[in-house]
Amino acid sequence: MIAPVLPTYARAPVAFEKGEGPWLFDEAGEQYLDFGAGIAVCALGHAHPKLVAALEGQARRLWHTSNLYGIPGQQELAERLVEASFADTVFFTNSGLEAMECAIKMARKYHSHNGAPERWRIVTFEGAFHGRSLATIAAAGQEKLTAGFGPMPEGFDHVPFGDHDALKAAITGETAAILIEPVQGEGGIRPVPYQCLRGLRELCDEHGILLIHDEIQCGMGRTGRLFAHEWAESGAPDILASAKGIGGGFPLGACLATERAAAGMTGGSHGSTYGGNPLAMAVGNAVIEEMTAPGFMEHVVEMAGLLRQRLAGLADEFPDVIAEVRGEGLMVGLRLQDGVVNSALVQAAFERRLLTVPAGDNVVRILPPLIVEAEHIGQAVDTLTDACKALRDGAAVAAK
Numbered sequence: 001m002i003a004p005v006l007p008t009y010a011r012a013p014v015a016f017e018k019g020e021g022p023w024l025f026d027e028a029g030e031q032y033l034d035f036g037a038g039i040a041v042c043a044l045g046h047a048h049p050k051l052v053a054a055l056e057g058q059a060r061r062l063w064h065t066s067n068l069y070g071i072p073g074q075q076e077l078a079e080r081l082v083e084a085s086f087a088d089t090v091f092f093t094n095s096g097l098e099a100m101e102c103a104i105k106m107a108r109k110y111h112s113h114n115g116a117p118e119r120w121r122i123v124t125f126e127g128a129f130h131g132r133s134l135a136t137i138a139a140a141g142q143e144k145l146t147a148g149f150g151p152m153p154e155g156f157d158h159v160p161f162g163d164h165d166a167l168k169a170a171i172t173g174e175t176a177a178i179l180i181e182p183v184q185g186e187g188g189i190r191p192v193p194y195q196c197l198r199g200l201r202e203l204c205d206e207h208g209i210l211l212i213h214d215e216i217q218c219g220m221g222r223t224g225r226l227f228a229h230e231w232a233e234s235g236a237p238d239i240l241a242s243a244k245g246i247g248g249g250f251p252l253g254a255c256l257a258t259e260r261a262a263a264g265m266t267g268g269s270h271g272s273t274y275g276g277n278p279l280a281m282a283v284g285n286a287v288i289e290e291m292t293a294p295g296f297m298e299h300v301v302e303m304a305g306l307l308r309q310r311l312a313g314l315a316d317e318f319p320d321v322i323a324e325v326r327g328e329g330l331m332v333g334l335r336l337q338d339g340v341v342n343s344a345l346v347q348a349a350f351e352r353r354l355l356t357v358p359a360g361d362n363v364v365r366i367l368p369p370l371i372v373e374a375e376h377i378g379q380a381v382d383t384l385t386d387a388c389k390a391l392r393d394g395a396a397v398a399a400k
């Protein structure tokens with residue numbers, strides 16, 4: 001008999017009932033150190049007092065009115081995002097894939113609005129992940145996402161990650177945009193080198209096409225800047241999809257764009273019932289207020305340096321287990337040796353009350369909340385040391 005909850009997820013055998021900062025507590029009161037942060041969502045940790053106050057305050061006043069009426073919180077959050085980024089305008093959604101859908105529609109509409117409706121194809125990269133709607137699984141193109149779901153929406157041209165010649169060859173007179181994650185998340189924490197981000201910008205300008213960044217996982221402070229591409233200077237996109245960390249755990253996404261790229265998105269061209277709802281806006285405004293406060297990003301950079309240094313030490317100690325440490329800021333991946341399965345290390349850490357997240361390319365993702373402190377990093381790496389020891393000594397072979 002099918003479970004009452006559609007069984008599409010592989011869940012760990014635990015349910016949490018309380019969180020505080022980087023900590024989670026299960027139903028039995030057991031304490032876990034959360035270095036997955038709900039897959040890079042709980043950027044400010046759990047139950048951050050300012051987010052709790054913002055949500056509680058709004059919950060007592062007003063929940064929902066729809067976008068038939070003005071929503072002052074949207075105005076406020078959009079102004080803050082515009083002020084802090086390359087963008088001139090923002091569309092609010094409830095999730096990452098909806099932000100991506102808006103980005104895809106906007107890029108196609110831009111060209112039809114400018115008299116080139118034949119330019120509607122989008123170049124994407126192998127190993128990418130952009131969400132689970134038909135358009136976004138078609139954009140990623142991986143068999144494991146698309147199998148069995150019938151004909152995919154057309155218009156996505158996939159090129160191998162890092163293959164410059166294939167990329168250039170994929171651009172034709174029908175190309176509307178290039179879509180890329182500045183740091184691939186689900187694909188295994190694969191950063192795009194800064195010079196490549198700048199090169200993509202130049203390539204797009206040369207061909208009159210738009211550059212779309214999916215910063216749903218790598219954006220909102222994860223790398224120590226509000227958006228990951230800022231490290232690449234002059235690598236800014238025309239359109240950017242954000243979600244995950246932007247709501248700190250409340251469902252929220254956003255599609256940011258320049259005035260030029262958004263020109264075709266006129267009245268009635270796009271919409272959402274819940275998108276930018278007052279509850280989400282109250283939390284989103286509190287998140288960005290924290291993230292733009294003096295010292296916030298410096299803290300992320302400092303903690304990232306410490307984490308990276310400690311993980312490099314771990315990799316040196318266990319060369320039979322860890323093949324590579326990679327990533328940007330507090331978005332770090334441990335790529336494991338071929339003989340060691342990533343889920344076995346995730347499981348061994350879980351048994352020792354540390355949460356991490358598996359990813360593609362045999363990677364274990366380390367995504368602590370951005371408010372993490374040195375003592376938490378120390379404890380996490382100690383736990384990973386124990387877990388690696390167990391794997392090396394074969395004690396966790398059964399978990400494979």
Ligand SMILES: *Cc1c(COP(=O)(O)O)cnc(C)c1O
Nearest residue numbers: 095096097129130131185216217
């Ligand atoms: C999580 C993620 C998405 C999808 O976001 P949802 O909120 O699950 O729809 C898209 N792109 C990237 C890079 C992501 O990490």
